[in-house]
Amino acid sequence: MAVASSEKNAGPDDGQDAGPGKGTDRRRLISGPGMLLVWLYGVMVVGAVSRSAVQISTEFDKAPLAYSLSAIAGIVYGFITYSLVRGGDTARRAAFVCCGLELAGVLIVGTWTLVEPSAFPDATVWSDYGMGYLFIPVLLPLTAMYWLRKGVLRQQQPDVAA
Amino acid sequence: MLDVLTLVTGLAALALAAWCGFAASRDQPTKDWHFIGMAVVSVLALVQLVVGIVQLARGEEPDQGTTIFVAYLIGAFACIPAAGFMSLAERTRWGSITVAAGGVVLAVLEVRLYDIWGG
Numbered sequence: 001m002a003v004a005s006s007e008k009n010a011g012p013d014d015g016q017d018a019g020p021g022k023g024t025d026r027r028r029l030i031s032g033p034g035m036l037l038v039w040l041y042g043v044m045v046v047g048a049v050s051r052s053a054v055q056i057s058t059e060f061d062k063a064p065l066a067y068s069l070s071a072i073a074g075i076v077y078g079f080i081t082y083s084l085v086r087g088g089d090t091a092r093r094a095a096f097v098c099c100g101l102e103l104a105g106v107l108i109v110g111t112w113t114l115v116e117p118s119a120f121p122d123a124t125v126w127s128d129y130g131m132g133y134l135f136i137p138v139l140l141p142l143t144a145m146y147w148l149r150k151g152v153l154r155q156q157q158p159d160v161a162a
Numbered sequence: 163m164l165d166v167l168t169l170v171t172g173l174a175a176l177a178l179a180a181w182c183g184f185a186a187s188r189d190q191p192t193k194d195w196h197f198i199g200m201a202v203v204s205v206l207a208l209v210q211l212v213v214g215i216v217q218l219a220r221g222e223e224p225d226q227g228t229t230i231f232v233a234y235l236i237g238a239f240a241c242i243p244a245a246g247f248m249s250l251a252e253r254t255r256w257g258s259i260t261v262a263a264g265g266v267v268l269a270v271l272e273v274r275l276y277d278i279w280g281g
Contacts, residue, residue, distance in 0.1 A: 035252040039245060039260045043267055050233055058229070134270070 026088030029095070029148070034084060037144050040136060041081040047133065048074030048125045055122070063122035069109055073125045073137075076102050080144070096148045103141040106130055110138070164213055164279060171206040171238070172272035178203050178242070179265025186258035192249040200246045200261065203268070207239040210275075225280030234275050241268045 030038050052070035060067060076098055083095035110129035113120050123132060130137030178199050182192060192200075214235045218224075224231035245264025249257030 031252070032254060032256045035248055035256050036260050036263060039248055039263060042244070046237060050237075054229055054233065 026086070027092070029084050029087045029092055033147055037140070037147060038081060038084050040140055041077055041084065041144075044125075044133070044136065044140065045074060045077045045081055048077055051125065063120060066120045066122050066124040066127070069105075069124045069126060073102075073105065076105070084144075092148055096145060099141040099144045099148065103138070103145070106137045106141070164210070164217060165276065167206070167210045167213060168272050168276050168279070171203070171210055172269045174203045174206055175242070175265045175268035175272065177265075179262045179269070182258045182262040182265065186255040186262060189255045191253045191255065191257050192246075192261055196249075196258070196261065197246060200242050203265070204239070204242045204246075207242065207268070211235045211239045214279075224278050226278040231275070231278050234271055234278060238268060238271045238275060241271065 028034075048070055052067050052074055055063075055067045056071060080095050080098045080102070083091040083098070106126045106129060109124060109126035113124070113127045120127060125133065126137055129135060178196075181199060182196055185192065185196065214231065218228060218231070242261075242264055245261045245267075249261045251257075252260065
């Protein structure tokens with residue numbers, strides 16, 4: 001019930017955003033649920049980047065593969081966060097592709113850590129599908145891709161929500 | 163002292179998360195009272211940051227290293243203000259959900275802080 005009413009409220013706003021913004025202004029990607037996504041991605045950026053920075057600078061030789069993967073994850077998260085904040089259609093597409101990469105990364109690395117634990121003496125952000133981060137790494141790209149896809153539908157049919 | 167602060171801050175963060183989650187469930191944005199709540203939690207985190215640094219200055223060592231301890235202290239302090247500013251920019255229920263998520267993140271950070279300090 002609450003969900004239905006929120007969609008009703010969001011409808012006209014989104015229509016206004018898409019209408020005049022089309023062509024000239026960048027479309028905002030961080031209205032509504034997008035804001036929550038930015039927050040969670042921001043947290044992951046801080047988590048992954050600071051973690052890998054500490055580990056690479058102090059004990060890189062212990063698990064070079066794991067720490068490098070954490071650093072790459074941090075960079076991908078950073079790019080997605082920036083794209084979401086920047087807005088616009090190019091940024092939306094770029095963020096969508098990066099979310100796909102992120103999902104592939106989390107699935108591949110997650111499987112890798114389970115199949116061959118010896119390659120990972122220490123954990124990465126993506127170990128065990130991101131279990132150490134409450135599975136946020138695997139849930140976030142799915143949610144983000146859904147959200148960014150919804151942006152496509154809204155642009156093609158701006159009146160569909162209203 | 164630090165353990166008590168960690169516990170209190172973690173519980174306050176969870177309470178804030180529940181409160182803002184309740185506001186979101188009623189389709190409300192964050193209001194003045196919520197911001198006062200955020201301020202209280204932020205002050206707790208700031209006190210924790212100061213006490214943590216004082217403990218370090220006295221020569222006490224965290225179990226898992228000073229760098230990680232300080233990084234988590236700073237992260238814990240920045241968490242709620244960041245979420246609060248984002249909820250100012252998003253005056254819908256999604257702003258409330260963002261702050262609620264911030265409360266949960268802070269609670270997780272407090273659990274990690276407890277482990278890192280070795281309480």
